[in-house]
Amino acid sequence: MQVIHATCAGIDVHKREVKVCLVTRDAQGKRTQEVCTFSTMTKELLTMRDWLQDHNCRVVAMESTGVYWKPIFNLLEGDFEVLLVNPTHIKHVPGRKTDIKDCEWIAQLLEHGLLRGSFIPPMAIRDLRDLTRYRRQLVNDRTSEVNRLQKVLETANIKLASVATDVMGKSGRTILKALLAGVDDPKQLAELSKGRLRNKKDELELALQGLFRPHHALLLTRILAHIEFLEESITECEAEIEVMCCPFAKEIELLDTEPGVDKRSAQDMVAEIGVEMGQFP
Structure with missing residues (x-):
């Protein structure tokens, strides 16, 4: 089978450690491989990076395991070509022996060009993505709290939600x-x-004719305070997103002209896929 990367490494990522299989070739083309285990602490990962660089390794591959791949990627980005591979894709490549380690199998597939890396956006897009996803979670949390508030009112025989369209509107508050x-x-x-x-x-x-007891007042006080905290957090998050979106203002403005796409949706789209479409087939 044709060798695409004569020197490369496969990384098996876990929470506490990473196993790295380094494949190299000498002047005569003789293949050797070495497997080392490193802690996921930054000091150990820096040692791993130096070890790979000392062997002139410039391309590595690893599975996208939860968030555990990110600390490794943070330290390899810029110095290595990093392929982040879907574990399902690796699992379905035929020919794996039962006794082979995961890192060795990843290294073999990378060596012969049988892996396809996932899209990893630039750091600016990744940072924006973190914020837009956090905003989405805050909005969802606020919705959950409003629903909880409505349940408390229902248990107090108060049917405000049956008359008011928005319980948290000016009148409702x-x-x-x-x-x-x-x-x-x-x-x-x-x-x-x-x-x-x-x-x-x-x-x-x-x-509004109900049985509102001190118990309901206690719950309502806590819920309203939480909602106000979430609203303040959303506002602050929105301000940060606005600043981070400045370099992509033209693309966001263009997306905003599409039917069904508002400014927030446009920001989410840019955060998820970036603005360079060349990486998509």
């Missing part, structure tokens, strides 16, 4: 704060409504 302040008169609470919700004051008054 004002009514909830009044409830926590001790106001329990449905008519007085309904008078706090604003905008179009005032057209439903009679219905709202019926919805």
Whole structure:
């Protein structure tokens, strides 16, 4: 079988250690391989990098195992060609012997050019991706807390969500704060409504007649505080994303013109696939 990379390495990544199979050839073309184990602590990974460089290894491959591949990639990026390979792809390549180590099998496949690396975006895109994914999680957490708030209101016989489209809108927040302040008169609470919700004051008054106990007030106080914290975190995250998106403003603006794509979706798209389409077939 044709040799594509005469000198290369296969890395089997685990949480606490990595096993590295280094393949080299001498002047006569005789193949040798060496397997070493390193801790995933930075000092040990730097030793691994130096060891590979001392043997003139410039291309390595490893499986995309959870997040454990990232510390290794952080230290190899720029000095090596790193192929991050889908474990399923490696598993389905025929010809593997049962007694061969994972790192040896990865090295063999890399040696003969049988591995295809996954797309790893540049650092700026990766950092943006971390923030947009974090923002998405914060938004999901806020949604979960709002749902939890609605359940507490339901257990207190308060049907605010049946009348108000957004429980956390201006009217909803004002009514909830009044409830926590001790106001329990449905008519007085309904008078706090604003905008179009005032057209439903009679219905709202019926919805606000409940059995709101101190226990519900305790839960509601905690939930509202958490929601406000999440909203503040989302706002701060949005500001950071805006700054990081400045180099990609043109691409985001263009994506924003597509039907069904808003600015946030455009930012997410850039964070996931980058702006250079040449790496996609």
